[in-house]
Amino acid sequence: MPNPIHELLAQKGVLLADGATGTSLFAMGLTSGEAPELWNDNAPEKIVTLHQGFVDAGADIILTNSFGGTRHRLKLHHAQDRVHELNRKAAEIARSVADRADRKVIVAGSVGPTGELLEPLGALTHDEAVAAFAEQIEGLKAGGAEVAWIETMSAPGEIRAAAEAAVRVGLPYVYTGSFDTAGRTMMGLAPRDIHSVVDGLAPPVAVGANCGVGASDILASLLDMSEAKSDAIIVVKGNCGIPEFRGTEIAYSGTPELMARYACMAFDAGASIIGGCCGTSCEHLRAMRDALDHYVRGGERPDVDEIVTSIGPLRNKQANQSGAIEGASRRERRRARH
Numbered sequence: 001m002p003n004p005i006h007e008l009l010a011q012k013g014v015l016l017a018d019g020a021t022g023t024s025l026f027a028m029g030l031t032s033g034e035a036p037e038l039w040n041d042n043a044p045e046k047i048v049t050l051h052q053g054f055v056d057a058g059a060d061i062i063l064t065n066s067f068g069g070t071r072h073r074l075k076l077h078h079a080q081d082r083v084h085e086l087n088r089k090a091a092e093i094a095r096s097v098a099d100r101a102d103r104k105v106i107v108a109g110s111v112g113p114t115g116e117l118l119e120p121l122g123a124l125t126h127d128e129a130v131a132a133f134a135e136q137i138e139g140l141k142a143g144g145a146e147v148a149w150i151e152t153m154s155a156p157g158e159i160r161a162a163a164e165a166a167v168r169v170g171l172p173y174v175y176t177g178s179f180d181t182a183g184r185t186m187m188g189l190a191p192r193d194i195h196s197v198v199d200g201l202a203p204p205v206a207v208g209a210n211c212g213v214g215a216s217d218i219l220a221s222l223l224d225m226s227e228a229k230s231d232a233i234i235v236v237k238g239n240c241g242i243p244e245f246r247g248t249e250i251a252y253s254g255t256p257e258l259m260a261r262y263a264c265m266a267f268d269a270g271a272s273i274i275g276g277c278c279g280t281s282c283e284h285l286r287a288m289r290d291a292l293d294h295y296v297r298g299g300e301r302p303d304v305d306e307i308v309t310s311i312g313p314l315r316n317k318q319a320n321q322s323g324a325i326e327g328a329s330r331r332e333r334r335r336a337r338h
Contacts, residue, residue, distance in 0.1 A: 003172050004106050004146045005205045005273070008060060009233065014267055014292055017061040017237055017275025018054035019285045021110070023252070025050065025065075035077040037069050040089040047090070051097040053282040055105055058289030061273065062098060062105060063149055066090040066140060067112035070132045072124075076115075084139040091143025108149035108174065109140030111162055118157045126161055133165035141171055150175035151237075152211050154185040156197045163198045174273075176210040176235055179221045183319035190319040191221040192228035208235030211277045214242045215254060215262040216311040219269055220304050220318055226270025236271045238262060240279030242315060252279025256287035261310050263288040264295045265302050 009015055025036050028046050039047055047065050054062055069087045071080040079086065091109055098105035114132060116124040137148050148166035150173060153159045159175050166173035177185045177194055184190050189197070194207050209221045218238035225234050241254025254262075259276060266274045274292070276284055308314060 003205055004104075005061070005172070005174070005233075008104055008106060009272055012060070013272075015060040015106075015273045016058055016263075016285070016289050016292060017108075017235065017273055018051075018059040018063055019057075019276040019280030019282065020240070020278050021050065021063060021065060021067065023279050024053070024281065035068060035074065035079065036065055037067075037074065037086045037090065038077065038079065040065055040086050040093060044089070044093055047093045048097060051094050054285060055097055055101050057282040057285040058293075059275070059285060060105060061108050061275070062094050063108050063110040063151075064090040064094045064140060064143075064145060065110070066136070067110045067151070068115075069111070069136045069139070070114045071135065072114040072116050072132060073112070083135050084142070087136050087139030088143035091140045091145040095144035106147065107145050108147045109137060109145030109171070111136060111140075111148055111150045111166075112152050113154065113158055118155060118161070126157065129158060129161035130165050130168070133162040134168050137165050137169040137171060141169055145171065147171060147205060148173040152176065152178045154178060154189070155187040156189050159197045160201070163201055163204065167202045172205045174206045174208075174235060175204055176208045176237065178211045179209055179218070179319070180212040180316070182317040183217070183221065183321065191224035192319070194225055195229045195232060206233040206235050206273055208237075208271070208273070210235070210237035210275075211239060213315045214239055214312065215258065216307050216314050217316050219262065219265055219302070219307045219311065220314060222266060222269045222271055223301070223304070224319060226301075230270070232270075233273065234271045235273040235275075236266050237275040237277045237280075238266075239277045240281070240284055241312075243279065254279060254284065256284050258311065259284040260287040260291035263291050265307060265310060267292065267295065267297060268300065268302055270301065
């Protein structure tokens with residue numbers, strides 16, 4: 001399969017992925033409980049503005065507005081019969097912006113979790129999950145997405161199902177976990193184990209982490225991932241600091257200066273694709289672009305103490321301080337509450 005990410009990495013050495021889709025769309029008027037994917041049809045001009053802002057800020061990769069684009073998520077908005085249409089439109093909008101840029105910009109089709117639990121914890125079978133992801137990725141491919149970007153994942157089985165779907169459809173793929181539970185994903189996956197999730201399938205273009213807690217925590221996860229497989233192409237898209245209430249509004253504590261430092265530390269820690277997740281605006285992304293463009297890599301990997309000194313304290317335990325048993329107990333408590 002053609003691999004635009006490897007080609008662009010060979011030219012540039014490090015790539016800048018885009019920033020926060022959800023945070024940006026809420027700022028444009030998206031309301032809580034509204035499906036962002038419906039804006040691909042109802043308000044495409046706002047999605048164009050979103051992508052154009054990130055391209056103007058220097059992004060090499062933009063993610064389509066399709067995170068919740070499986071039938072399982074869209075059924076919450078009575079749109080489960082519009083999977084192909086909404087994902088195709090998401091990719092077409094991003095493609096239109098990328099094609100106008102004065103440089104190569106990669107369109108990555110965002111694929112988020114289904115929101116369902118796979119067997120044996122839930123009712124969704126592996127084959128059903130693969131079919132749902134394939135339906136979504138078919139739409140993204142039809143609209144011009146060049147890679148499937150499987151993100152914010154927690155369950156290894158769901159990552160594998162989405163990866164299998166991407167291979168079936170014929171798109172190269174990236175996948176990232178969200179290490180938000182004591183340094184692991186909610187389903188107990190440790191950062192250093194991210195590489196082996198799709199063993200036996202066509203290999204991914206890149207793997208990594210996104211979202212989670214704050215920038216310091218994702219950098220700690222990055223150290224584990226790059227130590228486990230030093231030759232891997234690793235993605236990090238960290239949150240812009242920590243969410244906090246300012247009056248009645250939620251804002252993120254990260255400044256452009258902090259995100260610039262995060263980007264450079266991520267590069268030193270082994271990431272080749274660096275972006276932002278929740279709270280990361282075009283202003284933050286522009287600072288990251290400028291920092292990476294002028295940064296001379298020192299060759300020394302930072303350690304956790306250096307990350308804390310430069311970026312701020314960890315908000316969570318590290319993965320080596322927690323375990324799958326602890327994660328399983330937490331999941332059982334959560335299930336008991338619902």
